[in-house]
Amino acid sequence: MRLKPLMKVCQGIVGQSRSFGTSPAASQTFRKWYQQLWTTERTNLPPYNHFTQIGDPVLRQQAAVVPKEHLDSPELKAIVERMVKVLRKFDCVGIAAPQIGVSLRIIAMEFKGRIRKELPEAVYQTRQMSELPLTVFINPVLTVTNYTKLKHPEGCMSVRGYSAEVERFEGVKLTGLDQQGNQSELALSGWNARIAQHEMDHLEGKLYTDHMDRSTFACTCWEAVNTKSGRVEIPFYK
Numbered sequence: 604m605r606l607k608p609l610m611k612v613c614q615g616i617v618g619q620s621r622s623f624g625t626s627p628a629a630s631q632t633f634r635k636w637y638q639q640l641w642t643t644e645r646t647n648l649p650p651y652n653h654f655t656q657i658g659d660p661v662l663r664q665q666a667a668v669v670p671k672e673h674l675d676s677p678e679l680k681a682i683v684e685r686m687v688k689v690l691r692k693f694d695c696v697g698i699a700a701p702q703i704g705v706s707l708r709i710i711a712m713e714f715k716g717r718i719r720k721e722l723p724e725a726v727y728q729t730r731q732m733s734e735l736p737l738t739v740f741i742n743p744v745l746t747v748t749n750y751t752k753l754k755h756p757e758g759c760m761s762v763r764g765y766s767a768e769v770e771r772f773e774g775v776k777l778t779g780l781d782q783q784g785n786q787s788e789l790a791l792s793g794w795n796a797r798i799a800q801h802e803m804d805h806l807e808g809k810l811y812t813d814h815m816d817r818s819t820f821a822c823t824c825w826e827a828v829n830t831k832s833g834r835v836e837i838p839f840y841k
């Protein structure tokens with residue numbers, strides 16, 4: 604989940620494209636050559652170092668439970684490590700495994716203390732924000748503990764460049780396994796409960812755009828688009 608729908612996302616971008624030869628190399632058959640001109644062959648396999656984007660089927664399927672026999676595997680450890688790496692690299696507050704292309708029930712959240720200094724105090728208070736150390740849940744289950752609904756703007760790194768107001772429950776409880784595979788339970792309220800609900804939605808193939816207040820859906824850099832005469836680009840890499 605993206606915390607700050609700020610101008611920060613509106614930076615320059617370096618063009619990227621795959622390049623193919625324009626004629627078959629001597630060692631290739633004609634068929635192999637013309638197939639590679641349009642192939643959908645995947646050359647970059649998950650877990651990714653970037654966020655998958657809305658439209659990617661991985662964001663629309665129900666993520667699978669991590670099987671018990673793999674809880675202690677180096678592969679699972681690598682997925683969790685990559686999630687934390689990507690979470691921090693893109694400076695956000697929550698991530699779910701499908702966002703790095705892995706359809707497994709894993710989420711990670713972190714709300715750093717320094718964020719308070721970067722936001723107006725009124726925003727911090729109104730949104731009921733508070734520090735949350737890095738928290739990883741494997742096969743999490745969410746229970747609502749406070750059904751009061753709070754409506755605030757939120758963004759998502761998988762819907763890059765946009766934000767909208769979304770209603771979320773004020774209090775939730777997460778249960779599941781921690782990074783070490785131990786049973787864990789955590790009560791969350793306010794903004795941290797919002798992060799948890801947002802990330803849990805990802806495990807069900809849902810995005811905030813499915814239940815946002817559509818009238819508040821906004822491009823996070825619409826002002827910059829005007830001031831910079833449209834010369835604004837949103838990077839999907841970092």
Ligand SMILES: [Zn+2]
Binds near residue numbers: 760
């Ligand atoms: Zn998200």
